[in-house]
Amino acid sequence: MAQRFLSSAFMLTVSLSCTYLCYTIIFGRTSVISGRAYEGSRCPPSPNAAGKKLLAQSEQCARLRGVRAAAAAAAAQPGIAGSSLPPPSPPSRWVRNSSMAQRYGNKKLPGVLIVGVKKGGTRAVLEFIRIHPDVRALGTEPHFFDRNYDRGLDWYRGLMPRTLDSQITLEKTPSYFVTREAPRRISSMSQQTKLLVVVRNPVTRAISDYTQTLSKKPDIPTFEELAFKNRSLGVVDTSWNAIRIGMYILHLENWLRYFRLSQMHFVSGERLITDPAGEMGRIQDFLGLKRIISDKHFYFNRTKGFPCLKKPESSGQPRCLGKSKGRTHVQIEQEVIEQLQEFYRPFNVKFFETVGQDFKWD
Numbered sequence: 001m002a003q004r005f006l007s008s009a010f011m012l013t014v015s016l017s018c019t020y021l022c023y024t025i026i027f028g029r030t031s032v033i034s035g036r037a038y039e040g041s042r043c044p045p046s047p048n049a050a051g052k053k054l055l056a057q058s059e060q061c062a063r064l065r066g067v068r069a070a071a072a073a074a075a076a077q078p079g080i081a082g083s084s085l086p087p088p089s090p091p092s093r094w095v096r097n098s099s100m101a102q103r104y105g106n107k108k109l110p111g112v113l114i115v116g117v118k119k120g121g122t123r124a125v126l127e128f129i130r131i132h133p134d135v136r137a138l139g140t141e142p143h144f145f146d147r148n149y150d151r152g153l154d155w156y157r158g159l160m161p162r163t164l165d166s167q168i169t170l171e172k173t174p175s176y177f178v179t180r181e182a183p184r185r186i187s188s189m190s191q192q193t194k195l196l197v198v199v200r201n202p203v204t205r206a207i208s209d210y211t212q213t214l215s216k217k218p219d220i221p222t223f224e225e226l227a228f229k230n231r232s233l234g235v236v237d238t239s240w241n242a243i244r245i246g247m248y249i250l251h252l253e254n255w256l257r258y259f260r261l262s263q264m265h266f267v268s269g270e271r272l273i274t275d276p277a278g279e280m281g282r283i284q285d286f287l288g289l290k291r292i293i294s295d296k297h298f299y300f301n302r303t304k305g306f307p308c309l310k311k312p313e314s315s316g317q318p319r320c321l322g323k324s325k326g327r328t329h330v331q332i333e334q335e336v337i338e339q340l341q342e343f344y345r346p347f348n349v350k351f352f353e354t355v356g357q358d359f360k361w362d
Helices: 002-041 054-075 093-104 122-129 153-159 174-178 182-189 202-216 223-227 248-255 269-274 276-286 334-355
Strands: 112-116 135-137 168-172 194-199 228-230 264-268 298-301 306-309
Touching (some): 112 122, 174 182, 174 248, 194 276, 202 334, 223 334, 248 334, 269 276
Parallel strands (some): 112 168, 194 264
Antiparallel strands (some): 298 306
16 A cells, blocks of 8 residues: 555656646746846845835836836947947036035135226136136126125125035126225135236226227217326326226235235236136136146137137037127227326336236336
């Protein structure tokens, strides 16, 4: 009886083994193929598996499926079948820093001010320096230290862009340089503030200033009528703002009551046109920045007679300054220009001696 039972059990085992073998042969290929699909749909284990919430797991699965779907779609594109696309280029440092600042930065009072001078090239300096990844600049002129001081520092701070601790906050208001109260007010905010002053041949600057005003008020008197009290005697009218701004040394003496000369950097408006990379290199040095802005960022626009940004970090398109920049100046008689050059000469000489730099305006 026992022998018969053992024989039956042996036959049953053989039968089951054969059945399993056949099943494996028939369905084995399907299992291998579907295994890959299963792996593709399976979510990887979370590093926080213990106590993991269902929502977190679902979001992780969704992200995984999205990445794999994108990869499959890319592989299916014509011309690249059988190969994978190269990884996308990483975002530039400017884009990364800008994005990080907007997300994690704080609004701080500016550590650098472009304080002057009007029609000297301040807008160009602002647009050029703000492509540096370690600089965040306010695009508009807040006029805090001349017109809006009564609004308070909290209001002023609120205007500033968000910056990381490693970044410089900067703003530009050219009228500060000729505002008598501005140096004292800025010093009260911070005695460590760095100041950028963009200067230009005062005669050329005055003509540019007049040209801008004329474009807005076509009925104003001629340049000669405004510039002189007595043209035949060569008596210049220093009460006219376009003339007075160019008497740089008078304004600088007021600033030196509150700031050391080492805190001020004087930018040549002429060299900013002929050698923008060189001037920006010196500005970067003064601000303690790595020299990133270089020749590769500029090209000379012959129509405007001014350098433009070749390829800003945030765009693939060239960018020039606005229509008011590089505007053709009003034609002034050579005799008038020479009279004004003679008037400005003693002011220029003293200015050059004070700042230790000859701008060669004669």
